[in-house]
Amino acid sequence: MSTATTHDAHHEEHPSGLARWIFTTNHKDIGTLYLLFALLMFIVGGAMAMIIRAELFEPGLQFVEPQFFNSMTTMHALVMIFGAVMPAFVGLANWLIPMMIGAPDMALPRMNNWSFWILPFAFAILISTLFMDGGAPAGGWTMYPPLVLQTGNAFPFLIFAVHLMGISSIMGAINVIVTIINMRAPGMTMMKMPLFVWTWLITAYLLIATMPVLAGSVTMLLTDRFFDTSFFDAAGGGDPVMFQHIFWFFGHPEVYILILPAFGIVSQIIPTFARKPLFGYSSMVYATASIAFLSFIVWAHHMFTVGMPLTGELFFMYATMLIAVPTGVKVFNWVSTMWKGSMTFETPMLFAVGFVVMFTIGGFSGLMLAIAPVDFQYHDTYFVVAHFHYVLVTGAVFAIMGATYYWLPKWTGHMYSEKLGKLHFWLSTISVNVLFFPQHFLGLAGMPRRIPDYSPQFTEFNQLSSIGGFAFGLTQLLFVYIVIQTIRGGEKASEQVWEGAHGLEWTLPSPPPYHSFSTAPEIK
């Protein structure tokens, strides 16, 4: 600990060097840690995707064995979902929520530190399984028994890593809720909160409701394997399908955990660059809440082929189709916000517009998948792979990148290079569509997902997809370069940064002081 402290700078006092980051309880430092960790995991998970696309470049086995290929698909999903997208959103929440609601910091700073520092250990454990006897988990990120019970020595490490990720997420969610409920500045009523804060509040409740369910389901796997229980073993009176029900009761809200904060981000960016207030603020809040509610009653649409009774299939089909209504409301509101605005297209806006278009494409394929009689054909094919990558990559990841460009000048005090940012956007958008659009055709033509080798009829689209994949992967190195360049220097950013920006975070200097609002601002 540094001993040189003056009374004047007392509030800015913090250790320097490594100790600053290990012991920090500051929401900005922890936000930075989360974001950098997410970026690192995005590269690790991306490298795994490159291995997958290389193996699928042509029929036959060229680079990896099938077992390792399955490990790659499994680990790619776990790393991207729990290591990249979720921590990135928590990082954004840490940086932005206190600044947006006029608070000095998060409500529970020590827990904030703990919830971050669990993550590197969780992922060290998960990634170490790559070097274990029997290899890394290869039963898919959904961990369906009985297959997952065939995992080698990696099995308990997988379960323990998932538990740690869950604990971290739950603590992060508690912190978000307590902060938003208790630490709003005077006059910041619920219905005046920026949409990013609203979507995160709802996301946090989803996390608290579902993460314990995931923890329970993987614990039952653990006892089935080591303590002779038969939760999921028919031979002992259990039911393997019950795991799928429990898992997707977590899993479907989870996909909204991965997209609701993105909705919030886009709802901040579009009004700024359209120079026009968000259209239908309150309907956006209600739509978000409706989506969150519906997410709890649609889980079995992931399991239309397990052999449910007809009435069950009908219920889950209808409930799933209903989600299109509030999601549609959101898209219509974004378009109406742009309508008759005075738009400019800086990089954050490009990512936001790209999000609206490509997320909607993912939404369309989602609607198609909701129709049970055709889902029997789409299920477990590349059509599904295309669908969830449209909503997760061009949806969640594009929103995170847009958010980075939007708030990076605020965080660092430096403007990024607009020219490079735009280049990054256009390269990403073109390559990501070359990567994922052909996968719709592969799925419709009958290519199952999670296979390391395929019939030659699928070759052309796989090659196209792989070329897009390599290009998208390389393009992200440009993103890393832009971020580092902006942290190190650049044109000085003003307080407001963007001409059309409104909200409390834009009233603070760029970069903001260590403790955001020492005295609470008044909101009229």
Next chain:
Amino acid sequence: MLVSKTRRALTAGAGAAALLSAATASADYKLNLTRGVTPISQGAYDMHMLILWVCVAIGVVVFGTMFISIIRHRKSKGAKPAQFHESTAVEIVWTIVPFVILVSMAIPATRALVAMEDTSNSDISIKVTGYQWKWGYDYMDEGVSFISTLATPKEQIYNQQDKGEHYLLEVDNPIVVPVKKKVRLLITSNDVIHAWWVPKLGMKKDAIPGFINEMWFRIDREGTYRGQCAELCGKDHGFMPIVVEAKNEADYRQWIADQKGAKAADAAAADRDWSMAELMERGEKKYAANCAACHQASGEGIPGTFPALKGSAIATGPVAQHLDRVMNGKAGTAMAAFAGQLSDVDLAAIVTYERNAWGNNTGDLVQPSEVKAAR
């Protein structure tokens, strides 16, 4: 084959231009869902096209509006921002209209789903069992049963040979069904979850250990239809295809008779004594089809995942123990119980082969009659 040569040239480093010409050279790739050959697949296709066009129509309206706005309402064109930000009437309209569209899609979808799930009044029932990594078929009314495994040679998979026309979608024993008959499948699994899927038949269903699922199809046209396992089931998930041959009634009856004859011959063979050479020859083949996926053709297994048989305690220890492991499997591992899958002769051949191949030279000879006694 010209196509595969083009492809190899591609790997040799040709760029995107070569890719395009290769793509046009073999224009056999498809863009859309198959119409298939059954009423179910036609129903799925119709629903698919309906919802696709609804999505396209909504997309044109939404993206159209957005792009008009993006072109017209730019600051660089001097657009001044309007300040409207709320309209309850508009919000209600764009909640109700999509809801009505959804209801109008739900009606035909419900009708299609009800038809698909009606497995009653079937003409024949076939039990389908998923194994890691092959399919077992039992014709319940005929007493015919067999195992169906991948027929593509390893050399093609590892690029030492040109790939055949039906690479990865070919099996040793296809399932044969009569056309224009309602065939009901009773689907289950012996180990992990698999899914039985032939795109042209229009439906897939999970094979779940301990449970029996049903699906049905009625094929209109004679022909060969190919599919594969659709649920991740471990290492060789990508290598357990399904081939369905739809034949006319007479050919189907003939096929059933042939199967029954072969089964009777097999049963008779189990009662005689087999020589070492006979067992080793048959054992090598059956080992390749049933065991080599995990334990490898070399008997060396995959360290850490699948144990070696070469020099192993079980394959060189007491015969009874070895036989027990092969017939009853090992709980909690991928080692399946083969007693229900293979005939006495095949089991005897495999055990004999494992005890004498790869330098395991125990000299032990296991007769089919010993297997029969151990059942």
